[in-house]
Amino acid sequence: MRHARETLLGLYATMVRIREFELCAARLLAANRLPGFLHTSVGQEACAAGVCAALRREDRITTTHRGHGHCIAKGADLGRMMAELFGRRTGYAKGRAGSMHVSDPDCGILNANAIVGGGLPMAVGAAYAARLQGGEAVTVAFFGDGAVAEGTFHESLTMAALWALPVVFVCENNLYAEMSHISLHMKDPDVHHRAPAYGLPGRAVDGNDAVAVYEAASAVVERARAGGGPTLLECKTYRWRGHFEGDPQRYRAREEVAEWMERDPIRRLRAALIDGAAATEGDLDRRRQEILAQIEAAVAFAESSPEPTAEDLLSDVTAAGTS
């Protein structure tokens, strides 16, 4: 399949934006400049970039504790995201909820969820709403292989298939449920094998190949949009860093990580762009420099933003208390 140069460059830029944002956040955390937990998706960027490139702005997503990439790919503002990581008032949750909680209705981010499997039924509900409202919006639920053992996976696929809803279940199978290898939590490690039992199609794709993810996602998203119902799309990928920043990772061998780093989705697309004469080294370097500047600006915005106040602690709990 041939793709517009803009599409391919867009995939590249999105992946770089995610990678550099997360590496920057990891450095800030290590330097004690950020409070709380941080879960990065470094190595998995092709999944977020490929799937979200297949979505329209009004399409919706739910994501996870490892959701920075999905939010960035769906159009979240880097400054507001970074401000949330810093715990500042200009953050997506006014600096009250942290890295795992991003909602931006303007670009279809319903929420990122710190509960494994928590976003799946919500995505089904949003898809149900979209159909009842007569719109064309498709909802994507991002989750990891760890969520497959949760009851909400089973319940959500059951309902979505039964009602033929416009929802796509995107499982990023990164081989680890938190700190446990897939062999410890799943008998059949091919997540998409489960789909037919629920009455929906399942597909697997190389989750480190942004173009392949984009192609697969485009097909299943358009199928959902056209009324063809849900799909379970499994992206086979790998998490380069720990479950959380600071995770000593005693549960896996360095060689395994190094082997997967050889399959870097960004380097892969970069090589393809240059080989196909879609871009030069210089073009891509310039693009990366622009993104680094955006991230630097996001950090500056966050750090110069005010901290939340005692009033913010109490506001937005109910509609009556919403400021």
Added chain:
Amino acid sequence: MATMKYWQAVQLALKEELARDPSVCVLGEDVGRAGGAFGATAGLLGAFGAERVRDTPICEAGIVGVAVGAAMAGLRPVAEVMFMDFLGLAMDQLVNQAAKLRHMSAGRIGVPMVVRTICGAGRQTGPQHGQSFEAWLGHVPGLKVVWGSTPADARGLLKAAIRDADPVVVIESLSLWGQSGDVPEGDGVVPIGRAAVRRAGRDVTVVAYGSAVHRALAAARTLEGEGIEAEVLDLRTLNPLDEDGVLESLHRTRRLVVVHDAVGPCGTGAEIAALAAGKGYRDLDAPVVRVTAPFTLVPFVPALEQLYFPQAERIADAVRSVVRARRSEGRS
């Protein structure tokens, strides 16, 4: 004014709200073709269609989760969890999702959804169909909890809940299901957060909610013959609590008894007692007494059920004890 049974009032509220607002939908186990486990959704499928009256599999987390997502996307779903005991299966979606999303989205995403659920207390439903978990729910910032004790309130509170911008759990009493009462003409919305004086009295305030209100009223009738005038205050909303309503009544009667079918520890009664001991301290002439279920499982057999749930006689005894008590007793 029309007279109807409690369940018919629930059905009327759903029918009226589905007709009034196209964003309202109903989903749950058996709500469509079966017409509801106890009839409250009968006729809705035919009137509003299978998309808006959605039969679901038996999957409480999924049902409530779908309602959360649908509400975030602009609908006003009414999810049914058949018995309150089954809320355990859906607590993540209710507590970690529905209740928190407004705050976690900086106020930009609301979750205007309702969970209707039935309390089976008093109907020989046993340990897993007869529990009262309102304290679990009332403990969660972001969740509202209402419980009607009359057909008019069952309808009016459900309508208010459906129109509310926040997630509301509406608890219904199976033991009141067939009880008749007057339901007003017109909208009949009962505001969330306001208690109702069911019976005025000067000697003692008896706070209750749900079906316990009727046992408190029976106790008050008995006590009237003894010259004790008990005021029965029906909370109607457990969160947000009508603190002013409780304190105002206490200010008049200076004595307080709290009745509920739930067990005592960490319960609603403790919350009301803390309110009285704090803001109402100067008005208290006697210790606050709680009349609750004992801290054990809900029995199924009627003889034990009578012992378990507070009956009118036990409530009357509690009232007599506080009316006799003097705050100055034991003090110099």
